[in-house]
Amino acid sequence: MRAKLGVLGVALLLTIAGCAGSGSASGEGGVVVTTNILGDLTEAVVGDQVPVTVLMKPNADPHSFAISAQEAAQLEQADLVVHNGLGLEEGVQRNVDAAEESGVPTLAVGDQVDPISYRDNESAGEPDPHFWTDPRRVHTAVELIADQVVSEVDGVDEETTRANARAYLAEVEELDGWMADQFAAIPEQDRKLVTNHHVFGYLAQRYEFEVLGAVLPSGTTLASPSASDLSELAGTIRKAGVAAIFADSSQPDRLAKVLAEQAGLEVRVLSLYSESLTGPEGSASTYLDMMRVNTTTIADGLSRN
Amino acid sequence: MLSRSKVAVLAVTAGLLTACGGGTEPTEPAASSTPHGYVEGAEETAEAQSKLLLADAESGAVRVLDLLSEEVTELDDVQGVGGISTDGRFGFLTAGDTTTVVDTGSWMVDHGDHVHYYRAEIRKAGELDGNTIAAHSDSAITATPLSNGTTALLDTEALADGETKLDDPVAGIAVPYAQHLVVASEDQVEVRDRKGGSAAEIDESCAEPKGSAVTGRGAVLGCADGALLVHEEDERFAATKIPYPRSVSATERAAEFAQRPGSETLAATAGGRGFWALNTTEREWTFVAERQVVAVNAVGAGGPLLALTSDGVLHAYDPATGEQTASRELLSEGVPDGASPTIQVDTSRAYVNDAAGSKVYEIDYTDELRVARTFDLDIKPSYLVETGR
Incomplete structure (x- = not known):
């Protein structure tokens, strides 16, 4: 055929x-x-x-x-x-x-x-x-x-x-x-990406990160969550002991607030560019820019101070 | 694979012919120059864009409630609206002898190992003759069984473009499944290809077919003596009858199935005596005795069965044992005669409409039926379906 x-x-x-x-x-x-x-x-x-x-x-x-x-x-x-x-x-x-x-x-x-x-x-x-x-x-x-x-x-x-x-x-x-320099500044035990992105396997391999897959509670759940809605994500964050997670969420601030209120977790919810460049007005309009922005976001997010 | 390649070649031909025409040929209409599955103006989103389509039987008012932003969109009234169904994106509102089709602008495409969520404009998509009682679709065909015993077949892509392009109706109930159409009529059950040709005959029969659903385990048809599960493996179709555990009367049998979209468990009311749960993985019916059940649904995947009784109380039951695990008084006035409340279920919440109270309740079914949110509306939501899941 x-x-x-x-x-x-x-x-x-x-x-x-x-x-x-x-x-x-x-x-x-x-x-x-x-x-x-x-x-x-x-x-x-x-x-x-x-x-x-x-x-x-x-x-x-x-x-x-x-x-x-x-x-x-x-x-x-x-x-x-x-x-x-x-x-x-x-x-x-x-x-x-x-x-x-x-x-x-x-x-x-x-x-x-x-x-x-x-x-x-x-x-x-x-x-x-x-x-x-x-x-x-x-x-x-x-x-x-x-x-x-x-x-x-x-x-x-x-x-x-x-x-x-x-x-x-x-x-x-x-x-x-x-990038290697930036990531080297992150303490080794904190080089963990808790993320709902499925694209950072290569970055993790190159710069020795551990990727911990996370399922985000749905947008409707976040409006009025119960402990069980957050238990899986909260468990992953607690186990990883990280200060930031990297997630595509339409309401990152709301998610961070809910994690703090319902699970006692103080984490930042940061977004990364994953599979597409932005238009010229965005901050990831070239490959080099996309990688620089992501690197800064990860390095800042996972640093303790 | 074959059909996909074919489409590509045809699409290319259209482009080339236009190029050769030197501008003298009329421009091809947009529908033929856009690739299969592509929707102009649709935006892919990171998460489900769940919405509720609501209609008021008294005033004919129609609203779309965005469950993320809580924004309400008003659509044109459908005077005399008397029923509602959905395929997960389009809402089918029946009134008199016609059905109004509304594009709620939210939908999900399941690619097996991952899903895509989309959002687009909310708008009226068209009208069709007859009263739709259910709706199922795949990327090519949207099938809506009608109250007259036939099924209307619409072109899914055209519907997405705001056009109702009808194929010849089918006698009996037709359900799109595995790139084919499963058709149940009084005489026989048959699997047809998308052009209407016979692709497989099913040995099992389905007397008095009523009620249809699509699950991960196969297409389900409700029959007088049980459910017929038509399943496909390696393009071979087979059917399994799941008989009722005992003889059931015409009023007791399942005539309309409710489910969380994609779930393997179905629920159906059984006259005034209780309700049925059908587990299509175990191929087993469970009867739950409960008086005055007016609406049911099933979370599936080990989640509870849900039932609303006429006193306005919502109940949750263990799907394996049928034992009640939680209950909550929800509709303070109870369910008035003639009202048709529904329970809609998605992966994290359930929604119940309270027409008399002009409210919709969002229920956390994993947390003892806690009311997570209450939406106060400017209409009486007699009818409710959820889309975008």
Whole structure:
């Protein structure tokens, strides 16, 4: 069945090539990237040499974002498609597959950065796609992207691309060193992330944190909670003995207040950027900014003074 | 996998043809250029955006109460409203010979190992002929069994776009399950594919089918002699009859199931004598004798069974033994004749409507039926459903 679809894809491409004769001969070209985090890395490598199209909008969910037929067509006309893979982009996987089957070169970055597997919960054993929380793996990713851009994309200059990559890699190395310094200031027994995010496995591995999964009480529960609503979360916090938890909550202040009142726990509820960059107005509009903001939040939150 | 790839190729074709048309072709309508499951204007959220849809039988007033912000949204009146049901997102309000469909703008998509929560605009989505008595949906089909014994089939994506696009109605009760449609009529039970073709025949019959539900263990149909559980494994469908433990009369049998969405345990009233709980994992009925039960529900997963009696008292029962574990006086005036209070249950709270008192109670069922919040309303909430769970 896959083969058959591939043939269909090729037939369609031929159709287009036939009718696009008067316009740009090879269609749109350029690089199409699925997630905005990979988009940021790819833009750093490519610069303004050729168009880089990022499909995922700021502040979106990489698991569920979907694209229009026009964007899908653009994917099929790209010189190179850069995607995360490892099951991250569920909403566009079939579009990436279709592009690949019609002969577009694709780079599944996650596959090639030595992925780790989830340890607990129902996804145990499956590869964790959120490699970007480890800057060393992002270093590898940038090298991979640069290689692919050089070998697959029309209209880019190898020297310029390599120089762009080198400059960005230096920034990633600096980030990694700075993060290590920041986290080293946290006492070893406090390097614990009590969180409802499932994306910090790589960060934990790189900087020796322990991740303690937490289920937050629902928003409606927080309006008028009883001890049993909070018992699981309170137990995890008490056992970890941390001063802050990192949680996506629509009411972080309310959650902190309720934990103090109902469970006698004085903790700060801090939010981290996890799977998407913000727009230019936000404080995580680039990969480097996102990592810096998260690092500061974690280091400050877990410090005793 | 096959169908997903196919959609992608078709979508691409549409895009390419437009490109080739050189601007002379009319632009494709938005519905065909947006990918499957994508909803324009929907926002993904970190947690459930639970809401209550409320309707006043006397005035026809319709309200949506946001359980997080406690904001109330007014919708157009539905004069003569006489019933309500939901598939978890859309509210179906019946009045006269028609059903008004309301998009409460909150829903959940279960991907098996994780769930996504969404919110979008609250608005009227359309109208359909007939009186909806239940609603079940998947990403393609929304099936609403009607009081006339047929089931209306709506296009789920179109409904999300504010359009009621109806397929031919089905005789009997139809429930979307495992990318198919389970259909129970007087003569037979059948599994159909989404185009209406027969996909599997079920050996078991279901006399006088009434009541339907979807659980993690399969689709459930209420029959005169028990429940029929239709389940799928590796695209093979099979059915198991779960007979009543004793012979039951037409008034005693389960005719309408209540559940926490996704839960394996169902509850149904049994005439005036008590109520039934159906555990679809154990495939077992439990009868709880309680006089004057007017509404029931089941928390599932070991949580209590809940029942409201006509004196306005809410009761909790152990699901395994049927023994009462807690009770609380809730509706101070009791339940007036003709009123139809309901109990809605989500993963942490239950909601009970008090039409006479213009109130809805939020109940913590893990804490001896404590009233966590009381919502005072500007309407009499005769009908209540919860969405976004």
